[in-house]
Amino acid sequence: MFTKQSLVTLLGGLSLALAQTSSEEYPSLAEIAAKQASVQPFSPVSNVAGLSFDRFVNIWLENTDFDVAAANTHLAELAKKGLLLSNFWAVTHPSEPNYCASAGGDTFGMDNDDFHQLPSNISTIADLFDTKKIAWGEYQEALPYPGYQGYRYPESGDNVYVRKHNPLILFDSVTNDATRLRQIKNFTTFYEDLEHERLPQYMFITPNMTNDGHDSNITVSGAWTYNFLSELLENDYFTKDTLIMLTFDETDTYEIGNNVFTFLLGGAVPDDLRGTKDDTFYTHYSVIASLSANWGLPSLGRWDCGANLFSWLAEKTGYVNYDVDTSNLYMNQTHWGPLSDDDYSEYYAGWPAPLTEGTCSSGNGILSAVKKTWKDLTATFNYTSPFPYDSRSGNNVGVKYSRTLKNGKVESGVSR
Secondary structure (H helix, E strand, O other): EOOOOEEEEEEOOEEEEEEEEEEOOOOOOHHHHHHHHOOOOOOOOOOOOOOOOEEEEEEOOOOOOOOHOOOOHHHHHHHHEEEEEEEEEOOOOHHHHHHHHHHOOOOOOOOOOOOOOOOOOOHHHHHHHOHHHOOOOEEOOOOOOOOOOOOOOOOOOOOOHHHHOOHHHHHHHHHHHHHHHOEEEOOOHHHHHHHOOOOOOOOEEEEOOOOOOOOOOOOHHHHHHHHHHHHOOHHHHOOOOHHHEEEEEEOOOOOOOOEEOOOEEEEOOOHHOOOOEOOOOOOOOHHHHHHHHHHOOOOOOEEEOOOOHHHHHHHOOOOOOOOOOHHHHOOOOOOOOOOOOOOOOOEOOOOOOOOOOOOOOOOOOOOHHHHHHHHOOOOOOOOOOOOEEEEOOOOOOEEEEEEEEOOEEEEEEEEE
């Protein structure tokens, strides 16, 4: 069995032993029990000021059409307290490629919910955050111990925790680092970090398979969300200068446009936008782009590069978002790539090359590690587009987009 080398780090004068963690798809019950007794969570703290928010909380629910979610009384009540993003889109189906996209800026052709380990030369948002030492963490309900890499937990019976809903655990660049691995924690640690005021500046929160609606319904997930957030919204430490996003990984119906119910809450929502809606076109990639613009971070050079920014953040940076004609857009499939099962996309062994030069919507260049790793290669796709498309497969082609710059110049295009 392959295990990663134990390390010892020093934090705040304390020596913390890092237990070995297994990358097995189904580790033994004895191994899981041993890790539960030995692996300690790591909760770094930072205070890097952002342009529009100082903390971002990303909460995802599962597989629900926009109108179904919008009709849920609990979610509707929460949305009224913040800003509804009425034109926010998931990027494909099924679940896992959307979670992968949220961390890596691409689906890499993934059209399945399989056990994946993306190679260490694929950069993620963790690498972006580390350029400015911005503390990040994931909180996965029912994760048996920090950094657990198994396919699910428990390993038999009803699903509770599943790897496919855990973005950063998919990437070797995270899991090969024992310290980073311990930043992927469970809800017990979330409440401990909240109590001791050591929450990170970026966090991704995944409820269990019942609470997120995957193995239940919107009534259950809506009630869970309301109960979870109502108390937190009264906590000044949690909400001060914080932007909380509640969204869905994808729609439940594959034949309609993949427009998912999404809203923003927290102290960082501008006062004049509370109780309103924003019709700007966004995708899961817009979150990465907005995080980069907010904290002055580089781009991954993938689909985050051309993604629209949160509208008020774009105004602060001077970036002009694109209007996208969604009448012919579905976002229900992904481009070809090495993680495809030849189901919703085409298998191709080569890894798509990102942009290494050019200007992205966040305005801060491209991550140096990306430029070094992929130098002299031409970008595989038009990553400067505000939405993903693939000319080879015809996925999302024929969609018009345009914007009017501040000097009056009109820029327009059609995905081909």
